Amino acid sequence: MTPGIGESWQRITGWLATHAPATHRDVNPPAAAADLTALTGHGDLDLPPGLRRWWSLADGIRDRAGASNSLLGFYRPLSVRESLEMRRWFVGEQAKVVVQPDPECEVAGAFAGPYSHAFVPVGGDGCGNNLFVDLRPGVRRGCLMQWLKGEAVLQEPLWDSVADMLAAVADALAHPETGLRRTGYRLVPEVTPHGHLDWEIRQLPA
Incomplete structure (x- = not known):
């Protein structure tokens, strides 16, 4: 059974406070209700x-020059305002409906060509790629997928929910020998000399 979001977040912030204090200091306070209202109003x-619960605990992690703060593997958690700004950049001020070329791509967890109005960015890497919650209809609604610059959405979901994502990150921090597993490699937590969290890529045995 997946732990609750509050439990996983407490494990994560506890680890950061002890091992990566600079990243811990960059965790934002809870999101403002007005910001959440603005985001949910962008495309209704x-x-x-689970996403509301996470943002009620922390409104992302600050974007600080020279610090990765990439808590979610390659991605820094975005604030609600940053999520809205990214959505506006992709789908416009009025969140126009984006139709996928293939009807089979209109369900959650499927591949996608253009950035959908049903994507809610929650993580960014500063290089044009982002991690988003998929709100397309279907049994996988709420899963976490990657938008990769130049490739669109061509990979399977990383996690089935925000709760699964935070539980996986908490486990990876507590058990670095396992880390965050990806296809062909795993991400192992490490801390920079200035106390920020980063991840090392280690190839898995063939």
Whole structure:
């Protein structure tokens, strides 16, 4: 059974406070209600309870020059305002409906060509790639997928929910020998000399 979001977040912030204090200091306070209202009003979004719960605990992590703060593997957690700004950049001020060329790509967890109005960015890497919650309809609604610059969405979901994502990150921090597993490699937490969290890529045995 997946731990609750509050439990996983407490494990994560506890680890950061002890091992990566600079990143811990960069964790934002809870999101403002007005910011959440602005985001949900951009396309009449119905955010999953898990995403609302996470943002009620922390409004992302600050973007600081020279620090990765990439808590979510390659991605820094975005604030609600940053999520809205990124959505506006992709789908416009009025969140126009984006139709996928293939009808099979209109369900959650499927590949996608253009950036969908049903994507809610929650993580960014500063290089044009982002991690988003997929709000397309279907049994996988709420899963976490990657938008890769120049490739669109051509990979399977990384996690089935925000709760799964935070539980996986908490486990990876507590058990670095396992880390975050990806296809062909794993991400192992490390801390910079200035106390910021980063991840080392280690190839898996063939």
